[in-house]
Amino acid sequence: xxxxxxxDIANEAGVSMMTVSNVINGNRARVSPETIERVRxxxxxxxxxxxxxxxxxxxxxxxxxxxxxxxxxxxxxTLSPHTGAILGQIERAxxxxxxxxxLRGIAHPDEVGEALQSWSLDGAVLLGFxxxxxxxxxxxxxxxxxxSYSRNRLATGVRSDDFEGGRIAAAHLLGLGHREILFAGPSxxxxxVVHQRFEGFRQAFADRGLSWSDSLIATVNTTHASGRExxxxxxxxxxxxxxxxxxxxxxxxxVMAGLVETGVPVPGVVSVVGFDDLDLSAxxxxxxxxxxxxIPTKAAMAVDLLLAAVEKRDxxxxxxxxxxxLVERESTAPR
Amino acid sequence: xxxxxxxDIANEAGVSMMTVSNVINGNRARVSPETIERVRxxxxxxxxxxxxxxxxxxxxxxxxxxxxxxxxxxxxxTLSPHTGAILGQIERAxxxxxxxxxLRGIAHPDEVGEALQSWSLDGAVLLGFxxxxxxxxxxxxxxxxxxSYSRNRLATGVRSDDFEGGRIAAAHLLGLGHREILFAGPSxxxxxVVHQRFEGFRQAFADRGLSWSDSLIATVNTTHASGRExxxxxxxxxxxxxxxxxxxxxxxxxVMAGLVETGVPVPGVVSVVGFDDLDLSAxxxxxxxxxxxxIPTKAAMAVDLLLAAVEKRDxxxxxxxxxxxLVERESTAPR
DNA sequence: CTGAAAGCGCTTACAG
DNA sequence: CTGAAAGCGCTTACAG
Numbered sequence: 001x002x003x004x005x006x007x008d009i010a011n012e013a014g015v016s017m018m019t020v021s022n023v024i025n026g027n028r029a030r031v032s033p034e035t036i037e038r039v040r041x042x043x044x045x046x047x048x049x050x051x052x053x054x055x056x057x058x059x060x061x062x063x064x065x066x067x068x069x070x071x072x073x074x075x076x077x078t079l080s081p082h083t084g085a086i087l088g089q090i091e092r093a094x095x096x097x098x099x100x101x102x103l104r105g106i107a108h109p110d111e112v113g114e115a116l117q118s119w120s121l122d123g124a125v126l127l128g129f130x131x132x133x134x135x136x137x138x139x140x141x142x143x144x145x146x147x148s149y150s151r152n153r154l155a156t157g158v159r160s161d162d163f164e165g166g167r168i169a170a171a172h173l174l175g176l177g178h179r180e181i182l183f184a185g186p187s188x189x190x191x192x193v194v195h196q197r198f199e200g201f202r203q204a205f206a207d208r209g210l211s212w213s214d215s216l217i218a219t220v221n222t223t224h225a226s227g228r229e230x231x232x233x234x235x236x237x238x239x240x241x242x243x244x245x246x247x248x249x250x251x252x253x254x255v256m257a258g259l260v261e262t263g264v265p266v267p268g269v270v271s272v273v274g275f276d277d278l279d280l281s282a283x284x285x286x287x288x289x290x291x292x293x294x295i296p297t298k299a300a301m302a303v304d305l306l307l308a309a310v311e312k313r314d315x316x317x318x319x320x321x322x323x324x325x326l327v328e329r330e331s332t333a334p335r
Numbered sequence: 336x337x338x339x340x341x342x343d344i345a346n347e348a349g350v351s352m353m354t355v356s357n358v359i360n361g362n363r364a365r366v367s368p369e370t371i372e373r374v375r376x377x378x379x380x381x382x383x384x385x386x387x388x389x390x391x392x393x394x395x396x397x398x399x400x401x402x403x404x405x406x407x408x409x410x411x412x413t414l415s416p417h418t419g420a421i422l423g424q425i426e427r428a429x430x431x432x433x434x435x436x437x438l439r440g441i442a443h444p445d446e447v448g449e450a451l452q453s454w455s456l457d458g459a460v461l462l463g464f465x466x467x468x469x470x471x472x473x474x475x476x477x478x479x480x481x482x483s484y485s486r487n488r489l490a491t492g493v494r495s496d497d498f499e500g501g502r503i504a505a506a507h508l509l510g511l512g513h514r515e516i517l518f519a520g521p522s523x524x525x526x527x528v529v530h531q532r533f534e535g536f537r538q539a540f541a542d543r544g545l546s547w548s549d550s551l552i553a554t555v556n557t558t559h560a561s562g563r564e565x566x567x568x569x570x571x572x573x574x575x576x577x578x579x580x581x582x583x584x585x586x587x588x589x590v591m592a593g594l595v596e597t598g599v600p601v602p603g604v605v606s607v608v609g610f611d612d613l614d615l616s617a618x619x620x621x622x623x624x625x626x627x628x629x630i631p632t633k634a635a636m637a638v639d640l641l642l643a644a645v646e647k648r649d650x651x652x653x654x655x656x657x658x659x660x661l662v663e664r665e666s667t668a669p670r
Numbered sequence: 671c672t673g674a675a676a677g678c679g680c681t682t683a684c685a686g
Numbered sequence: 687c688t689g690a691a692a693g694c695g696c697t698t699a700c701a702g
Contacts, residue, residue, distance in 0.1 A: 003452070005679055016689045021681065032687060049452040053388035053397065054679035057694045062388065067438070071427065084419035091440050092406065100454065103402070103438040105426050117338070117384040119435065224618060253618060283559060283588060285620035340695055351673045356697065367671060389695035392678045673702085678695105686689085 004048045012046070013039050024050060052100070056120055063099050065306065066115055066124035067091075070133075071105025080222070081250060081278045082295070083127055086146065089299030090125060097307060109133055116141055123310045125302055126155065131192040142309035144302050149192025156309070157319040158302045162193050165291040165324040166200025167207075169245045169273045172289070172326055174208055177335035178243040178271060184218040184230060184255065185247030194247050197275065201245060216241060224254040231258015234270065242270060242335050249274035249281045249290055256284070256331060267333035277327055286330035294322055339383045347381070348374050359385060387435070391455055398434050400641065401450055401459035402426075405468075406440025415557070416585060416613045417630070418462055421481065424634030425460060432642060444468055451476055458645045460637055461490065466527040477644035479637050484527025491644070492654040493637045497528050500626040500659040501535025502542075504580045504608045507624070507661055509543055512670035513578040513606060519553040519565060519590065520582030529582050532610065536580060551576060559589040566593020569605065577605060577670050584609035584616045584625055591619070591666060602668035612662055621665035629657055 006024075010017045015035060022031050023039040031039075042048075056062035067090060069083065079087070091101050099122070104115050106129075116124060116139060126134065126145040134150035134157075137143065148157035173181050183201055188194035205212040216238060220226040227246065231254060234241065246252035252274030256266045266272055266286055274281060277292035301320055308317060341359075345352045350370060357366050358374040366374075377383075391397035402425060404418065414422075426436050434457070439450050441464075451459060451474060461469065461480040469485035469492075472478065483492040508516050518536055523529035540547040551573060555561040562581065566589060569576065581587035587609030591601045601607055601621055609616060612627035636655055643652060 003679085007679080017680080018682095018689060019687090022688090025681090035687085047448075049449050051392070051679050052454045053391045054694090055681075056388045057386070057392055057696085058679075058681040059694085060681095071430075079419050079423040081416070081419075084414050084416075084422075087419075087438075088414040088440075091438055095406075095440055101438045103422075103426055103436045105423075105430055113382075114384050117386075119387045224614070257618065279559070280615060280618075283592065283615075283619060338695085342695080352696080353673060353698095354671085357672090360697090370671085386695050389678090390697075392680085393695075393697040394678085395697095671702105673700105675700090676698090678697085681694085682692090684689105684691090686687105 003051070004046045006048075006050070009039065009042055009046065009048055012042050015039065061310075062120045062122050064102055064119055064121050065094055065099050065310075066102045066104055066119075066121045067127060068104050068106050068112060068115060068124050068129075069127045070129060071107050080128075081280060082248070082276055085278070085295050086127065086299045086302075089296050090303055093300050093303035097303070099307070109136060112137060113139065123306050125306060142306055142314070144306040144309075146298065146302055147193050149196065156305055156317060158298060158305060158322070159193060159319070160293040160298065160322045160324050162196035162324075163200035163203070165275055165293075166197035166202075166245070167204045168200075168324070168326045169197075169275065169291050170201045170204030171207070172328070173243045173245065173271060173273060173332065174204055174210070176243075176271065176332060179210065179335075180216065180238075180240040181212070181243045181245055182216045182218055182234070182238050182241040183247075184220055184227075184244055184251060186222055187219050197247050220251065222248045222251050224250050224257070227251040227254020227256075228258040228261075229254075231255040231260075231264075232262055234259060235262065235264060243332070244270060244272045245275075246272065247275050249276040249278045249288060252288055252290065252331075253280065253284050256286070256288070267331050271332040271335075273332060282329070289329045289332040290327055291324050292327045293324055298322055338386070339381045341383075341385070344374065344377050344381065344383055347377050350374065396645075397455045397457050399437055399454055399456050400429055400434050400645075401437045401439055401454075401456045402462060403439050403441050403447060403450060403459050403464075404462050405464060406442050415463075416615060417583070417611055420613070420630050421462065421634050424631050425638060428635050428638035432638070434642070444471060447472060448474065458641050460641060477641055477649070479641040479644075481633065481637055482528050484531065491640055491652060493633060493640060493657070494528060494654075495628040495633065495657045495659050497531035497659075498535035498538070500610055500628075501532035501537075501580070502539045503535075503659070503661045504532075504610065504626050505536045505539035506542070507663070508578045508580065508606060508608060508667065509539055509545070511578075511606065511667060514545070514670075515551065515573075515575040516547070516578045516580055517551045517553055517569070517573050517576040518582075519555055519562070519579055519586060521557055522554050532582050555586065557583045557586050559585050559592070562586040562589020562591075563593040563596070564589075566590040566595075566599075567597055569594060570597065570599060578667070579605060579607045581607065581609050584611040584613045584623060587623055587625065587666070588615065588619050591621070591623070602666050606667040606670075608667060617664070624664045624667040625662055626659050627662045628659055633657055 006017045010020045123142040131150045134145045134148045143155045145155045147159045185194045274290035281288040341352045345355045458477040466485045469480045469483045478490045480490045482494045520529045609625035616623040
């Protein structure tokens with residue numbers, strides 16, 4: 001099986017390779033309509049597919065975008081439900097614009113540069129990296145970090161309005177009469193997203209002239225398992241808490257599971273609010289009240305901003321912040 | 336920013352490009368230890384990263400594997416929880432073996448060939464295609480279809496023991512005293528996986544010398560929403576049914592939701608068994624009894640078989656079938 | 671153990 | 687509107 005090449009098409013059409021190239025790349029102004037027609041027909045007949053590697057070697061552009069996701073050394077990709085949801089959307093947006101997607105797990109930050117260079121990627125979307133990792137990035141092509149608050153000028157961020165999300169979550173619970181509200185999430189010295197949600201959370205107290213006891217913080221991983229553990233020991237460790245704001249749905253769902261296991265009804269005794277609005281969150285019992293992010297828009301925006309930078313051969317534009325809203329379901333009740 | 340090339344390294348090391356190439360590709364036998372050492376050092380110092388497109392143009396191999404997933408025209412990828420789980424594992428297995436992954440949504444079957452040719456992919460994993468689509472495939476590089484029973488010699492299949500899975504699901508329900516068991520799944524004229532599960536399901540009845548009324552089939556999509564709809568109308572449409580075997584967990588969970596919404600307790604009045612053992616299935620209420628597939632092994636096996644074929648420049652080996660087992664949780668009870 | 675030459679399949683200026 | 691030449695950064699035989 002030998003490959004059909006530009007030269008084959010050119011020979012058969014009786015024109016130069018250049019002309020075929022122009023037809024294929026849609027430089028219509030440079031070729032006569034009849035030639036275009038003839039070349040098109042032969043391309044279709046012969047089933048010619050241009051070689052992307054030859055093209056990317058000769059041109060400056062590969063039309064390949066990396067989707068880079070952290071991958072602990074021995075582990076598979078961190079494909080949380082949230083990551084999975086955004087991934088599918090990104091592939092689609094890219095495909096519609098004629099780009100291909102290289103999916104790559106990153107075990108060590110240095111691999112980012114290697115991944116970019118190796119395939120001459122035109123750009124990359126970073127999904128799930130810590131701000132400090134994004135800060136340290138030194139890249140030569142446009143890069144876009146999802147859910148990042150990094151100040152690195154080489155990587156634009158796209159994220160939801162995490163501050164506002166934290167604020168409305170707390171405001172909702174405060175409105176229901178709760179005052180002792182536990183903030184549960186990963187350590188946020190290094191995760192801007194969580195930090196923002198925390199600041200918004202506190203703002204809601206301030207807005208009401210209330211103070212919030214900072215002993216009501218639980219530092220946990222963003223997993224169902226560690227949420228469950230927290231739920232199991234909640235009454236022991238935080239006896240005064242009547243409500244929990246968890247920084248991710250999967251975590252909130254774990255907390256509910258742990259609570260219920262120890263006989264604490266949700267929302268009867270403890271109310272729980274999450275963040276994300278996963279599909280899952282409307283399925284569990286009780287259905288989770290949560291701060292909804294617009295994931296399709298986030299993915300579309302990420303691709304738009306990144307490709308704008310790629311196509312202008314420019315650095316990415318300003319960061320973008322997307323609206324969030326509260327979805328009230330069954331996991332919260334008046335105190 | 337100009338790229339560091341083979342030639343730069345060769346010049347600096349005072350050797351030919353060929354020698355550098357040999358060092359980089361680990362042809363150690365062809366270069367003296369001192370030269371290797373010197374070249375290695377310079378490569379590290381200069382941060383040289385080989386150009387994958389140049390390499391794949393010159394060599395026969397791109398070390399790029401496609402992960403092809405159906406994508407309805409207007410939709411994003413069909414990234415079900417099951418697909419998402421397997422995807423992360425595949426990326427990891429490939430990365431460990433020095434391959435890169437191109438993720439591509441396929442809107443029309445013809446795009447498979449185009450995707451393979453465009454980037455000179457060394458091979459591809461097909462995830463979630465119908466058997467009839469795999470049947471029609473005419474490819475020139477090794478291809479591996481996950482969950483396929485296609486007879487296409489050009490595409491090897493890897494799947495769980497779906498027949499056995501259907502059998503143990505039904506045997507479990509029969510053992511609990513159920514006799515009127517609904518089979519709920521997608522139309523299986525074209526999906527071998529579902530067909531196999533159905534045959535196993537019936538086998539369990541035959542094993543006990545029982546007959547099964549084939550009016551107890553519900554054809555539904557594999558989504559939570561259509562499961563819920565089935566749950567809502569279950570008592571009306573199938574009044575005799577005391578148990579449901581759904582061919583996917585996400586579907587089973589939807590059925591439970593619909594049932595509970597109409598006041599039918601699970602497993603009090605109706606028992607439900609799923610298939611997959613998603614993370615989700617241990618989280619929902621009641622926790623789902625299901626047939627567990629070994630997804631990490633399925634992914635690893637897919638990659639192993641595919642790369643064996645790629646590296647031998649051969650067609651894929653024989654199809655592989657993986658064991659399944661029943662995970663008893665809370666959604667089933669004696670009749 | 672090491673190297674000079676040809677070539678992979680395209681695109682990019684530059685001419686006409 | 688069309689083309690001949692050079693070159694992108696590698697690897698593959700083939701020599702020595």
